[in-house]
Amino acid sequence: MDPCLNIAVVEDHEALRLITVEALQSRGHRVTGVESAECLQEALGNQSLDLVVVDVNLPGENGVSLARRLKQSHPDLGVIVVSVRNRLDDKLGAYECGADLYLTKPVSVEELCAAAAALGKRLQRASHPTPQGFSLDLKQMRLRGPSGETSLTAQxxxxxxxxxxxxxxxxxxxxxxxxxxxxxxxxKMALEVPVSRLRRKFTLVGATGNPLIAIRKHGYQLGCAVVID
Incomplete structure (x- = not known):
């Protein structure tokens, strides 16, 4: 299922803006349409954004400048730039200013909605990374992780x-x-050898953090997700 996004559409062409807003809303997104960069903050208030669709040729501040400013203040914001300009220099300039995607007009609403959904999924994965997962096979005495598997001693x-x-x-x-x-x-000194050995084996199968955390004057706690097969 596609993520539900908070989207702003910044487009001065009224008919095109309305069509774009309605198309994105029909996909389940919450969408605000404005005609200029100057109207954006007033329309949003304190509402946060996941994605902005911005035209380059706007009255007042242009879309590329807006993209740069938004990315500087909100690095995780998704930015789709749309423009009739199709020169390579224009596209490269937009990407250098923070655009995630550059679509050349005329853009079908189907393509724009698909682009928004794909970018939304990518941003969602980046902000909610998949936790490292490990499994313990007690029958075969093996530890498995993102980078492979290794054998375990009985201890x-x-x-x-x-x-x-x-x-x-x-x-x-x-x-x-x-x-x-x-x-x-x-x-506790007796545990240092098996604990150190087990930490090394976690590293072999892909652990990047501390898999066994020593708790002062207490004992140990797992520092990663492990399931028993």
Whole structure:
């Protein structure tokens, strides 16, 4: 399903502006149409924007200047520039000023709506990145992640499975030692070797952060999402 976007259409040609606004609204977007850059802030008030469709030839501030200004203040805003100008220099200038897409008029409403939907999905993925996911295969004693898989020792698998199953994915030192059968060992120092080994294996399969977070005077907590297969 396409994301529902807050869109502003900045177009001084009234009939074209109305057609564009209605087409985007018919796709489920919330759309505001204005005739100039100067009218944009007044029309929006405190409303935030996901995407702006802006014509180059506007009365007052032109569309390229508006695109530059909007991108400087809102780097995550999507900008689609539309223009009758089809020279390469015009397109490159618009992209240098922050345009994400440059469409040459006449643009069909179907193409414009498709472009808005595609750009909206891209912006949505960028602002909500997919979290790293890992899986623990207890039967085959393997850890799998975005970059591949690696084998685990019995200690590795026991330690990781205990953390995955724990409330909040956190366990105290004595609980982890109990899982490993090491209650008579020298406390947290005994865990340093298996924890360090498990961290290295997470790195091998694609972890970029700290997968096992040491909690001072407590124990350890998982720092990434792990499921048990």
């Amino acid at each position: 590795d698998a026991t330690l990781l499975a205990a953390l995955v199953r724990a409330p909040g994915q956190r366990l105290e030192t004595w609980q982890l030692l109990e899982q490993l059968g090491w209650l008579d060992s020298s406390g």
